[in-house]
Amino acid sequence: xxxxLSVLLDVVTSTLVLALVSLGLAVVFGLVRVINMxxxxxxxxxxxxxxxxxxxxxxxxxxxxxxxxxxxxxxxVFEVLVIRHFYEQPFETLLISWGFYLVVTELIKLVWGxxxxxxxxxxxxTLSVGGAGIGNYVAVISLISAALLTATAxxxxxxxxxxxxxxxxxxxxMALMLGVNAPxxxxxxxxxxxxxxxxxxxxxxxxxxIEPDMGTLWxxxxxxAVIVGGLGAIVGGTLVGSGLIGGATVVFALFSKQVFAQTVVFALxxxxLRFRPxxxxxxx
Amino acid sequence: xxxxxGVAAGYGRGVVLHDVTFSVAQGEVLGxxxxxxxxxxxxxxxxxxxxxxxxxxxxxxxxxVTREAAYARAGHGVAVVPQGRGVFAExxxxxxxxxxxxxxxxxxxxxxxxxxxxxFPRLAERRKQRAGTMSGGEQQMLAIGRALMxxxxxxxxxEPSDGIMPVLVQQIARDIRAVNVDEGLTTVVVEQNVPMxxxxxxxxxxxxxxxxxAEGTPDALAQGGDIERHLGV
Numbered sequence: 193x194x195x196x197l198s199v200l201l202d203v204v205t206s207t208l209v210l211a212l213v214s215l216g217l218a219v220v221f222g223l224v225r226v227i228n229m230x231x232x233x234x235x236x237x238x239x240x241x242x243x244x245x246x247x248x249x250x251x252x253x254x255x256x257x258x259x260x261x262x263x264x265x266x267x268x269v270f271e272v273l274v275i276r277h278f279y280e281q282p283f284e285t286l287l288i289s290w291g292f293y294l295v296v297t298e299l300i301k302l303v304w305g306x307x308x309x310x311x312x313x314x315x316x317x318t319l320s321v322g323g324a325g326i327g328n329y330v331a332v333i334s335l336i337s338a339a340l341l342t343a344t345a346x347x348x349x350x351x352x353x354x355x356x357x358x359x360x361x362x363x364x365x366m367a368l369m370l371g372v373n374a375p376x377x378x379x380x381x382x383x384x385x386x387x388x389x390x391x392x393x394x395x396x397x398x399x400x401x402i403e404p405d406m407g408t409l410w411x412x413x414x415x416x417a418v419i420v421g422g423l424g425a426i427v428g429g430t431l432v433g434s435g436l437i438g439g440a441t442v443v444f445a446l447f448s449k450q451v452f453a454q455t456v457v458f459a460l461x462x463x464x465l466r467f468r469p470x471x472x473x474x475x476x
Numbered sequence: 477x478x479x480x481x482g483v484a485a486g487y488g489r490g491v492v493l494h495d496v497t498f499s500v501a502q503g504e505v506l507g508x509x510x511x512x513x514x515x516x517x518x519x520x521x522x523x524x525x526x527x528x529x530x531x532x533x534x535x536x537x538x539x540x541v542t543r544e545a546a547y548a549r550a551g552h553g554v555a556v557v558p559q560g561r562g563v564f565a566e567x568x569x570x571x572x573x574x575x576x577x578x579x580x581x582x583x584x585x586x587x588x589x590x591x592x593x594x595x596f597p598r599l600a601e602r603r604k605q606r607a608g609t610m611s612g613g614e615q616q617m618l619a620i621g622r623a624l625m626x627x628x629x630x631x632x633x634x635e636p637s638d639g640i641m642p643v644l645v646q647q648i649a650r651d652i653r654a655v656n657v658d659e660g661l662t663t664v665v666v667e668q669n670v671p672m673x674x675x676x677x678x679x680x681x682x683x684x685x686x687x688x689x690a691e692g693t694p695d696a697l698a699q700g701g702d703i704e705r706h707l708g709v
Contacts, residue, residue: 352578355571359564366562369524370626371550371579 198324199446203439205326205334207431210438212337212395214414214430215344216388221418222426223357223381225282226275229289231414232407233296234386238263238393239402240304243311252314252398259394260387266296267386271379279378293407300404309402333395340388345427357381361424412458413437420461422474429473436472437461477502477662478523478630483532485522492518493686496532500630503660505653507667507677507694509707515686516666517559520634523664524556525549536630550579553629559638561619565608569599572607572618576625583627592621595655613644617651624655630662631655637669649675670694670709682706 217231238259245255270292278284315328348354359367360377368374393407400406421433437457444453465471478500486492492515500506510516521527523534525546533542536552544552555576556562564572573592577584593600596617602610607618616636623631636652637645649672656663656676667673673680674694682690682702690702697703 352574355567355574356578358567358571359575362564362566363562365526365546366558366564367575368526368546369550369554369556369558369562370575370622371547371581372575373547 194323197322199442201321201324201326202442203435205330206438206442207435208334208337209330209396209399210413210417211341211430211434212333213389213392213410214417214434215337215340216385216392217411217414218418218421218426218430219344219388220382220385222424222429223361224279224378226279226285226289226382227282227415228382228385229286229411230270230292230296231289231385231389232411233293233300234263234267234389234407235393235396235410236300236402236404236407237266237296238390239397239406240300240309240393241390242394242397243309243402244304246311252311256391256394260391263390263393264383264387267389268379268383270386271382275382276375276378293411297404297407304404306404311398311402313398329398333399336395341427341431348426413454416458416461419471420464422471425471425473429471432472436464477504477537478664479533479535480523481533481535483519483522483529483534485518485527485529487518487527491530491686493522496683496686496688498681498688498691500662500664502662503656504679505656505663505665505677507665507673507680508683509667509670509673509680509697509703510683511668511707514683516668516683517634518686519683520556520558520632520664520666523632524554524558550626551581553583553627555579555623555626555628555631557616557619557623557631557633557636559634561612561615561639563607563610563615563618563622566606568604568606569610569618570603572622573599573625576622579626585627588625588627592624595624595651595658596621612639613641613648616640616644616648620648620651620655624659628661630664633663633665633667635667636665637667637672645669645672646675648672652676668707670703670707674698 213235217228220226220228241259241262242255245258246252274288275285278288313329315332317328318325319328319331348357356367356372360372360374364374417433417437418430420436421429440457441453444456481497483496484491484494496519508516508519518527522529525544529542533540536554539552541549541552573589598614599617599621607615636648640648653676655661665673665676677694680694680697681688684706689706690697703709
């Protein structure tokens, strides 16, 4: 029974950690239809900014805040200088954001080097849940992820801003004719997506090695989570996709090595997309 | 209220509108008639700000809005009911109407929602229903209601009879006319349906190949043979 509960907790926390990492990508993709391949680099940048802050004596929570704002500003500048000229050109934005990924990753190598770095766990120890153990820090970032998903859902479904955003997704021209300032909204969404990537990078930094290419695997996993969950289904899709990619990896890893489990999950995701290209909760 | 002067517009290298000039007085209903492909929807897109005029100018009241984007024109009181209605299918009736109220900004008045429900009682009955599940006629009412929520000074309607059951077309025309009378709302209606426009508009233009080829009251255009000559009806 403890074993089952332990696996269940692993599934839930893996889902929520992946959802945390994927949310920024889902927000940008869902709202402005840009597949931001730079998301992985923004994640790594957030981790390095947090690492630098902590090593200069800044408390970890403040370091996370600094990383969030800093990467948000980087995203804003990228949008203003480059991306805004290419909206509604999906291939161009895909290539440009991949170029951004490469440039930022190389800049990270120039500034911080290629050595592996790590951050100490800010909340060591474990929490006992019904006899199963869960790391304190993993529990906290799972809660932060759940809170962010809830907040996003509340903004989308309970506020005027959310109505405007959903209108914009459905019919951009009509939303414009109703006074929705699309350029400003796109800019804000891109900056928020980048900030979420920075936040995620900073929060997962104590759990994994920090290295310049750390964003690659997370980019692939979050990309799969977003498209399997459903195009445009920002909150539900992210959660369902993260559950299928993150949670299923945990389950498959019970019977095989982690790498093999991940390969199986990606293969299953590709098959799922073959039969439902818009994702599980996506609408055409 | 609306002054269009020497407007030329098009897509890519193609020019659709040529030297279009007309004006609409405060509270007037102007009908713009024309067959398919004559530039009626392009004209609405230019007036709404979705398409930039290559030449000429557009004034709403005293404001030159020629270079303003669509969202900025909404701020000047331009409301649009586009062809196909443009309701947000995944949003509820009330959410669609809320978008109109947000467009009104400082012009928004308390009680406006009730006024719109008075005009269109069917919307009140279906306030929590998703717009995409409603009939074409109900969606048209919603699109007009949403435009009214924006407290417009100028209402632009593009083919309001499109996709509506014939039995409802005159009802929609009566609704538009009632709004015009009750609120003194300046209105431009682009249509192919001549009887519908004739029942609403005090004056009409006929567009052919992107140019204004005739102008006058519906009766004068009919008696002068312009409607038959240019529209084939």
